[in-house]
Amino acid sequence: MQGGSFDTSSLASNFSTMSLTPPGPSEWYVDSGAGAHMVNNAGIISSSHTPLSSSPSSIIVGNGASLPVTSVGSHSFFTTRRPLVLSNVLVSPNIIKNLISVRRFTIDNNCSIEFDPFGLSVKDLQTRSVIARCNSTGDLYPFFSPAPPSTTATALTAAAPSTTLWHRRLGHVGPEALSKLLSSNAITCNKRHDTHVCHACQLGRHVRLPFSLSNSRALRPFDLIHCDLWTSPIVSVSGYKYYLVILDDCTHYSWTFPLRLKSDTFTVLTHFFLYARTQFDSTIKAVQCDNGREFDHSSARTFFLTHGVAFRMSCPYTSQQNGRAERALRTINNIVRSLLFQASLPPVYWADSLHTATYLLNRHPTKTLDGRTPYFALYGTQPSYTHLRVFGCACYPNLSSTAPHKLSPRSSLCVFLGYSSDHKGYQCLDLHSNQIIFSRHVVFDETVFPFADMSTSP
Numbered sequence: 001m002q003g004g005s006f007d008t009s010s011l012a013s014n015f016s017t018m019s020l021t022p023p024g025p026s027e028w029y030v031d032s033g034a035g036a037h038m039v040n041n042a043g044i045i046s047s048s049h050t051p052l053s054s055s056p057s058s059i060i061v062g063n064g065a066s067l068p069v070t071s072v073g074s075h076s077f078f079t080t081r082r083p084l085v086l087s088n089v090l091v092s093p094n095i096i097k098n099l100i101s102v103r104r105f106t107i108d109n110n111c112s113i114e115f116d117p118f119g120l121s122v123k124d125l126q127t128r129s130v131i132a133r134c135n136s137t138g139d140l141y142p143f144f145s146p147a148p149p150s151t152t153a154t155a156l157t158a159a160a161p162s163t164t165l166w167h168r169r170l171g172h173v174g175p176e177a178l179s180k181l182l183s184s185n186a187i188t189c190n191k192r193h194d195t196h197v198c199h200a201c202q203l204g205r206h207v208r209l210p211f212s213l214s215n216s217r218a219l220r221p222f223d224l225i226h227c228d229l230w231t232s233p234i235v236s237v238s239g240y241k242y243y244l245v246i247l248d249d250c251t252h253y254s255w256t257f258p259l260r261l262k263s264d265t266f267t268v269l270t271h272f273f274l275y276a277r278t279q280f281d282s283t284i285k286a287v288q289c290d291n292g293r294e295f296d297h298s299s300a301r302t303f304f305l306t307h308g309v310a311f312r313m314s315c316p317y318t319s320q321q322n323g324r325a326e327r328a329l330r331t332i333n334n335i336v337r338s339l340l341f342q343a344s345l346p347p348v349y350w351a352d353s354l355h356t357a358t359y360l361l362n363r364h365p366t367k368t369l370d371g372r373t374p375y376f377a378l379y380g381t382q383p384s385y386t387h388l389r390v391f392g393c394a395c396y397p398n399l400s401s402t403a404p405h406k407l408s409p410r411s412s413l414c415v416f417l418g419y420s421s422d423h424k425g426y427q428c429l430d431l432h433s434n435q436i437i438f439s440r441h442v443v444f445d446e447t448v449f450p451f452a453d454m455s456t457s458p
Contacts, residue, residue, distance in 0.1 A: 027097070027098055027142060028098045028099075028100055028142065028143040028144075029097050029098065029099055029100065029140050029141060029142055029143065030099075030100045030102060030113065030120060030141045030142075030143055031097075031099040031100065031101065031102065032102040032103075034101040034102070034103075035101060035103070035104075036056075036059075036088060036089075036090050036101050036104060037075075037086045037088065037089040037090065037099065037100055037101050037104060037105075038059065038089070038090050038091075038092060038095050038097075038098065038099045038101075039073075039089055039092075039095075039098045039099075040091070040092060040093050040094070040095045040096075040098060041091070041093070041098075042070070042071050042073060042091045044098070045073040045074065045075040045086075045089050045091070046073065046075045046076060056069060056090065057069050059090060059092050061095075067092045067094040067095060068092060068094070069090045069091065069092050070091050070092065070093065071091040072088060072089065072090060073089045073091060074086060074087050074088070074089060075089055077132070077143075077144065079131055079132050081124075081129070081131045081132075082131065084105070084109050084111075084122065084132065085108050085109060086100065086104075086105070086108075087104070087108050088104070097140075100143055106125075109122075110124070110125050111123060111124055111125050112125055118135055118136065119133065119134050119135035119136040119141065120134050120136065120143075121133050121134075122134075130162070132144065161189055163178065163182075163189050164198075165189075166178060166181075166187055167198065172198060172201050217249055217250060217368075218248075218249040218250040219250065220250055220282070221250045221251050221253075221280060221377075221378060222248060222250070222276045222280065222282040222283065222284045222285070223249065223250060223284075223285045223286065224248075224249040224250070224285065224286040224287075224288060225246050225247065225248055225249065225272075225284055225286070225287055225288070226246070226247040226249060226288045226289070226324045226325035226328070227245070227246050227247075227269065227287060227288070227289040227295065227325060228245055228289065228325035228326060228328070228329055229242055229243070229245075229259075229262065229265060229294055229295075230242060230243050230244075230245065230329050230333070232350060234347045234350065235348070236258065236349065236351035236352075237348040237349060237352075238258070238351050238352075239260055240258035240259060240260055240351045241259070241260060241261075242258070242260075242261075242262060243256050243257060243258045243259060243351070243354055244256065244259060244265055244268055244269070245325060245328050245329055245332065246272060247324055247325055247328045248374075248378065249288075249324065250377070251369075251374050251377035251378040252366060252368055252369060252374045252377065253362055253374040253377065253378040254328055254361055254362060254374065255272070255358070256332065256354055256355070256357075256358045258351045258354065262293075262294045263294070265294040265295065266294070266295075266297070266299060266300050266303075269287075269295075269300075270303060272284075273307070280378075284309060285308075285309065285310060286309060286310035286311075286312060287309055287310070287311055287312065288312045288324075288325070289312075289325070290325075331361060332354065332357050332358060332361060335357035335360065335361060336353045336354055336357045339353045339356060339391045339392065340353050340392075342390075342449070343391055343392020343393070343449050344392070344449055344451040344452035344454075345415075345451050346451075349417070352417040352418055353391065353418075355418050355419070355421070356391050356417075356419065359418065359419050360388075361374075362374045362375045362383075363375050363383045363385065387419075389416055389426070389444045390416070390444075390446040391416060391417070391418060392415060392416060392449050392451065393415075393416050393444055393445060393446045393447070393448060393449055394413060394414070394415065394416075394444070394445040394449065394450050395414050395415070395416040395426065395428050395442050395444045395445070396411040396412070396413065396414065396442065396443045396444075396445075397411060397412075397414055397426070397428045397437050397439035397441060397442045398410065398411060398439055398442070399412060399437070411443070412430050412431075412432060412433075413431055413432075414428035414429055414430050414431065414437060415428065415429040415431065415449075415450050415451065416428060417429050417436070420438050422438075423438045423440075424440060425438050425439050425440035425442075426438070426439060426440065426442045428442060431450060
């Protein structure tokens with residue numbers, strides 16, 4: 001805006017330079033760059049009068065030209081909620097568009113104007129409720145045309161609702177379903193990019209957030225170990241109810257320890273620290289586990305603190321944060337079940353099957369290690385497979401050293417229960433005496449499973 005005197009010759013000159021076609025008498029456009037409301041015809045505003053001494057007498061446009069102001073007036077748009085007022089509307093016949101100044105409009109009506117790709121919304125500044133909605137399909141943002149109050153009110157009442165309103169109408173439908181309804185034109189709304197957090201949905205439909213995949217791995221063995229405890233539904237024949245799994249993050253080598261009590265977990269864990277130091281000259285630097293009380297108690301925290309070990313726990317009820325130990329449990333349990341079913345062994349022998357499953361798993365190639373085995377990753381040598389036999393099959397260990405006399409049987413039908421961790425030999429269950437025999441002199445029949453024959457016998 002710039003003040004100045006009214007010059008008829010300048011007015012005629014400006015008229016001769018105008019090349020654009022003036023808009024229709026009822027077209028208004030919202031302009032954030034306009035310093036005042038402007039109109040080219042005094043007949044489309046509610047009231048007008050000659051410019052006062054305090055009113056500007058000309059308008060400066062983008063090319064620097066000065067357009068005279070012939071009169072000043074006011075106008076009101078009637079809505080179903082409340083009228084919207086345009087005060088100090090400058091009338092200049094030379095302007096091309098009838099403009100509404102965003103700055104003046106929001107101040108005079110105590111409101112805000114929000115623009116989106118589909119139009120604009122006028123909202124009450126205090127309540128944030130929508131007063132008016134004007135849809136747009138072109139490059140500009142038109143405001144609704146001045147019309148009789150009843151017609152304008154009807155048009156505003158029929159305006160399409162927002163996505164928030166449709167979300168509530170449809171019983172808090174999900175965003176994907178709502179988007180399909182919008183894209184198929186089954187419903188219409190005035191603002192398709194309305195993002196909000198629905199309080200009712202958070203209370204009624206809250207779901208767990210997805211977990212990102214982790215491809216990180218420790219650089220050296222025992223820099224990080226993962227621990228978890230599994231509870232068996234059946235007490236083993238040896239009296240075990242639980243087992244602790246420990247997985248090395250670097251080599252993916254697994255250790256399992258059957259336990260009779262949960263309270264034995266911490267003792268086994270401290271012994272494992274000594275095992276890693278003695279056997280591999282390594283210090284465990286970090287422990288990852290869930291927040292079970294068998295791991296999180298004063299003695300454990302004191303032990304980790306005094307040994308400088310980083311103690312990391314998953315959030316409550318968030319086992320996914322201890323995912324590697326959970327996956328190790330799942331894989332081991334799958335092998336345990338398969339071995340028991342293969343041999344027709346009753347579930348009470350799960351602890352024996354557990355030892356064999358862990359022994360075999362460490363000799364399985366894994367994609368995590370690019371096809372190498374955990375055994376090779378930890379020990380640096382390839383494991384041997386020549387001594388492996390089918391779990392639960394029939395076997396005959398040599399018993400000559402314990403035979404009562406020279407005519408006694410040199411062997412007995414036994415069941416192969418795995419590989420001894422304390423002996424360089426096989427663990428065999430004597431079906432007659434129900435005793436465990438450790439021997440390296442064993443003959444196997446890997447096609448026969450004594451417990452299967454026992455279960456089918458009358």
